[in-house]
Amino acid sequence: MSGLEEFLAGQLAQIEAAGLKRTLRTLESAQGPEILCDGRRVWNFSSNDYLGLAAHPRLREAAAEVLAESGTGSGASRLICGNHLEHERLEETLAHFKRSEVALSFSTGYAAALGVIPALAGEGDVIILDKLCHACLVDGARLSGAVLRVFPHNNLDKLESHLRWAREKYPQARVLVLLESVYSMDGDCAPLREIVELKERYGAWLVTDEAHAVGVIGDHGRGLAEECGMASLVEVQMGTLGKALGSAGAYVCGSAALREFLINRARSFIFSTAPAPHTAAASRAAVEIMLSDEGETLRRKLWSNIEKLGTALKLGKLQSAILPVIIGEETVAMERSARLLQKGFLVPAIRYPTVARGSARLRVTLTAAHDEAALQQLLNALAEE
Numbered sequence: 001m002s003g004l005e006e007f008l009a010g011q012l013a014q015i016e017a018a019g020l021k022r023t024l025r026t027l028e029s030a031q032g033p034e035i036l037c038d039g040r041r042v043w044n045f046s047s048n049d050y051l052g053l054a055a056h057p058r059l060r061e062a063a064a065e066v067l068a069e070s071g072t073g074s075g076a077s078r079l080i081c082g083n084h085l086e087h088e089r090l091e092e093t094l095a096h097f098k099r100s101e102v103a104l105s106f107s108t109g110y111a112a113a114l115g116v117i118p119a120l121a122g123e124g125d126v127i128i129l130d131k132l133c134h135a136c137l138v139d140g141a142r143l144s145g146a147v148l149r150v151f152p153h154n155n156l157d158k159l160e161s162h163l164r165w166a167r168e169k170y171p172q173a174r175v176l177v178l179l180e181s182v183y184s185m186d187g188d189c190a191p192l193r194e195i196v197e198l199k200e201r202y203g204a205w206l207v208t209d210e211a212h213a214v215g216v217i218g219d220h221g222r223g224l225a226e227e228c229g230m231a232s233l234v235e236v237q238m239g240t241l242g243k244a245l246g247s248a249g250a251y252v253c254g255s256a257a258l259r260e261f262l263i264n265r266a267r268s269f270i271f272s273t274a275p276a277p278h279t280a281a282a283s284r285a286a287v288e289i290m291l292s293d294e295g296e297t298l299r300r301k302l303w304s305n306i307e308k309l310g311t312a313l314k315l316g317k318l319q320s321a322i323l324p325v326i327i328g329e330e331t332v333a334m335e336r337s338a339r340l341l342q343k344g345f346l347v348p349a350i351r352y353p354t355v356a357r358g359s360a361r362l363r364v365t366l367t368a369a370h371d372e373a374a375l376q377q378l379l380n381a382l383a384e385e
């Protein structure tokens, strides 16, 4: 067994030498615009808690009530004895929110992707994905055993040539297109209308991951598919409950047959303990806020913050709450992030393998909970860089 420690030390030395060593920070506060991080109070510009719901009293109350009633654990998978009334209530509320026939919840977005994609495509099928798709979509696609084709980010011509190729080479195959609606490291949107048109023309199915769009984009934060009027044409709409919705877990929205099929075929759903009932209750409270005037007020506040920072940084019209400040070199991005942290701003550097080598960046994320003073101080700190 001594060989393992040697192997690990060698690998870690290589990671460190490449400037790619990752370490954990420790929080001792709730999520919010200011957090207690490694013992210091800092401005938080790194959270995906876009609407500030993670510490919202209504989510806390909803969770606490169910926690007192139902305890901490769900005991088994949904198919054994873990399917609590709270999961069903959450799924009904999600389907209503997303205006889809039904919803199915998963324990995380990552698990949803790993369950859904291999359930829908396998050996002999074709999966076509955008180059910037999140790791969970890439991993789900690889796990499926399908033939994979990647198109350059948002490149419709190349997507079309892959679709044509798939139809000619594998006339009987299921063809799946995987997209994010808002790309998580660049903050830009997919040209969804055009992609829906293409996948319809070639008889492919579309899976969209709305992780950074739900709660942020579209009427009441229903997402990009809804905003483009395309929701009814997207076969599988996925999203996380852990970002703008301030809780944990994920959803898949689609037809009743899709839900029934996934309950039977999505392995990450079948072979995993159900999320705790109080987590589902918190998620449902979040969706109810999204449907309320308060949700719209929070979303407007978020967009006003996005516009202010976008204008000040001359980034043009921003499409989401993610503002990438591209640096290039991994070590330079790390140094700038470390200097900002010293000044009291948590702005993470994102680097390979999360983004391509040489495209390291500072990734600023804004929330509705940031006030004018926080934005101004960040701008001052960035200007000094």
Ligand SMILES: *Cc1c(COP(=O)(O)O)cnc(C)c1O
Pocket (backbone or CB within 6 Å): 107, 108, 109, 110, 111, 134, 136, 180, 184, 209, 211, 212, 240, 241, 242, 249, 250
């Ligand atoms: C965060 C994220 C996920 C994963 O969702 P979790 O619920 O955090 O597991 C999936 N896709 C995208 C695009 C994400 O940004």
